[in-house]
Amino acid sequence: MQLQEDNTVSRRRFLLGAWGVALLALFGQAGSALFGFMKPRVEEGGFGSEVVAGRVEEFQPGTISHVRKGRFYISTLEDGGMLALWHRCTHLGCTVPWREDEGRFHCPCHNSIFTTTGEVVSGPAPRPLDLFPIKIEDGVVIVDTSAPIIRAEFDPSQKTYA
């Protein structure tokens, strides 16, 4: 009789231990999955890191080029100066398309309009389109999308030249 009681207690302890291990494994997996979900996804060479926009000669004066993987436009002004404009509207964050027919950026959400330098022409947007720093290495235009520059207005010193 004593032996059977010991076996019962032992079985109970074993089951409690097994449940404990199973719960620890479950919480561990859940925590790991949650961490992976919450961690910002910065893809090498994509938005959130340095993005290769292209070779300098691809950006002719007076043109706007959308670099989708970096979420910015390269606006090459008439004097050859370049700006990397984040395509995110400074009002509520909609993606702002370039409208070739208007010669302006025109946000479809609430009609903010921006010039080729990103300045606000009209609409509820409170400030110009944000900028990303540009560097040019061996004739390649590289944009650092990890560090947006919030600005109150356009200033010629914001341009980058090849």
Ligand code: FES
């Ligand atoms: S989000 Fe662009 S105008 Fe409102």
